Amino acid sequence: xxxxxxxxxxxxxLAVMLIAPWILSGCGGxxxxxxxxxxxxxxxxxxxxxxxxxxxxxxxxxxxxNATAGSGVNRVEFLVDGNVIATDTTAxxxxxxxxxxxxxxxxxxxxxxxxxANVSATSAAATVNVLNSPxxxxxxxxxxxxxSTNSTATGTGQLTFNLVTGVVTGGVxxxxxxxxxxxxxxxxxxxxxxxxVDFLASAADPNRWEVETGDVLNADQxxxxxxxxxxxxxxxxxxxxxxxxxxxxPQGVVVGIAGLSGAxxxxxxxxxxxxxxxxxxNESSNTATVHVQTTGVDDATEAHVHNxxxxxxxxxxLLTLMKDPAVASHWLLEQQSITQAERDALAADRLYVDxxxxxxxxxxxxxxxxxxxxxxAAVTLTQLQTTIFTPSCAGCHTGGGSSLPASMNLxxxxxTHAAIVGVASTEQPSLQRVTPGNPxxxxxxxxxxxxxxxxxARMPLGGxxxxxxxxxxxxxxxxxxxxxN
Numbered sequence: 365x366x367x368x369x370x371x372x373x374x375x376x377x378l379a380v381m382l383i384a385p386w387i388l389s390g391c392g393g394x395x396x397x398x399x400x401x402x403x404x405x406x407x408x409x410x411x412x413x414x415x416x417x418x419x420x421x422x423x424x425x426x427x428x429x430n431a432t433a434g435s436g437v438n439r440v441e442f443l444v445d446g447n448v449i450a451t452d453t454t455a456x457x458x459x460x461x462x463x464x465x466x467x468x469x470x471x472x473x474x475x476x477x478x479x480x481a482n483v484s485a486t487s488a489a490a491t492v493n494v495l496n497s498p499x500x501x502x503x504x505x506x507x508x509x510x511x512s513t514n515s516t517a518t519g520t521g522q523l524t525f526n527l528v529t530g531v532v533t534g535g536v537x538x539x540x541x542x543x544x545x546x547x548x549x550x551x552x553x554x555x556x557x558x559x560x561v562d563f564l565a566s567a568a569d570p571n572r573w574e575v576e577t578g579d580v581l582n583a584d585q586x587x588x589x590x591x592x593x594x595x596x597x598x599x600x601x602x603x604x605x606x607x608x609x610x611x612x613x614p615q616g617v618v619v620g621i622a623g624l625s626g627a628x629x630x631x632x633x634x635x636x637x638x639x640x641x642x643x644x645x646n647e648s649s650n651t652a653t654v655h656v657q658t659t660g661v662d663d664a665t666e667a668h669v670h671n672x673x674x675x676x677x678x679x680x681x682l683l684t685l686m687k688d689p690a691v692a693s694h695w696l697l698e699q700q701s702i703t704q705a706e707r708d709a710l711a712a713d714r715l716y717v718d719x720x721x722x723x724x725x726x727x728x729x730x731x732x733x734x735x736x737x738x739x740x741a742a743v744t745l746t747q748l749q750t751t752i753f754t755p756s757c758a759g760c761h762t763g764g765g766s767s768l769p770a771s772m773n774l775x776x777x778x779x780t781h782a783a784i785v786g787v788a789s790t791e792q793p794s795l796q797r798v799t800p801g802n803p804x805x806x807x808x809x810x811x812x813x814x815x816x817x818x819x820x821a822r823m824p825l826g827g828x829x830x831x832x833x834x835x836x837x838x839x840x841x842x843x844x845x846x847x848x849n
Contacts, residue, residue: 616647635724
């Protein structure tokens with residue numbers, strides 16, 4: 365009996381030794397981990413919103429997200445301010461959000477993933493500013509007009525654009541100008557373009573011009589607006605092509621302008637050439653567009669943008685412009701990538717534009733770009749004597765004869781002023797050669813413009829007509845009072 369018990373005990377111990385590891389491994393039906401080879405849980409779902417990341421949005425915006433789930437993604441939901449606006453069940457996960465369904469202002473955008481087990485996770489929120497009806501301040505002056513009108517007139521106003529419907533409202537209030545027309549044109553700074561919106565004079569205020577009711581932008585024009593490619597132009601009888609102008613600059617668009625002259629070159633150059641440069645920065649795409657218009661340097665060989673303060677020369681160009689094959693006086697560069705450092709340089713007035721010619725390989729014209737538009741200095745008679753009367757008129761108008769042309773003395777500024785300002789025309793005595801303040805009533809202007817109402821030939825007699833910029837200078841001097849300056 366005792367021996368049998370000893371044998372039974374040994375066999376029982378062996379059984380325990382053989383069975384215990386199997387039980388502990390979880391293979392013994394109903395082990396502590398629920399059986400079936402170690403019941404590991406599937407990976408939890410994750411989701412991240414990849415667009416938009418923030419900032420301003422308008423019209424229709426694409427929302428995108430990345431999502432994963434161990435048990436499989438059932439769907440990804442897109443939420444605005446906590447409300448589901450769309451669901452996508454197939455990667456890559458995205459939807460188009462019509463932002464016009466919410467009010468302008470700040471909104472929270474998130475993505476939520478739901479897996480096959482109905483477990484969900486939500487992304488971090490992106491805060492966006494919906495801006496479908498921006499109101500944009502606009503200022504108009506002669507600073508952005510080329511050829512320059514040298515007008516001292518100005519204007520300010522606000523324009524509101526509905527980017528969804530294209531409706532435009534608002535207007536500008538003017539000072540120092542008797543406007544005949546006002547419009548919104550399609551053209552980036554430094555270029556001229558067609559009229560797309562009309563203004564009407566206010567019946568209550570002759571200095572106020574309002575957008576004509578019912579005028580709208582089409583989709584392409586809305587895109588042009590957001591790229592800084594629209595401008596306000598105000599016309600007058602003296603300047604039917606436009607006396608003052610201002611680029612419409614929405615959020616994210618910066619415009620730098622510069623007047624170009626030989627006097628700005630380092631060292632200064634003596635010439636009568638002029639120019640105008642405009643750089644438009646699109647901050648959302650980090651690109652720059654540059655347009656340069658010149659007169660008197662059609663033989664120019666190069667034009668650049670450089671990084672250096674006024675009076676100093678940069679070692680190498682920052683941007684190289686292309687000469688317009690159709691217009692020798694036009695240089696341009698479209699949609700060129702630009703860095704934040706270069707944007708900062710523009711803001712600090714460190715960028716300049718120069719134009720090179722065979723006679724002035726170091727630069728014939730130069731101007732420092734500035735985001736603060738300034739009207740050009742008033743034209744003086746001394747300047748006109750140098751650019752027009754001495755080279756183009758004094759050879760015949762010597763003052764040494766008894767009849768025209770020699771009877772008129774245009775040999776120096778003092779003699780020119782005495783000969784033309786307030787003096788009746790010999791050819792048309794009912795008109796003064798120069799009527800201070802009124803270029804259209806001045807016979808001198810009619811003679812150099814070659815209008816149909818003149819007697820005899822257009823001036824300068826036997827020579828090339830004056831270019832538009834020089835005629836504009838004469839008009840500006842007369843408009844300002846035709847001073848003996």
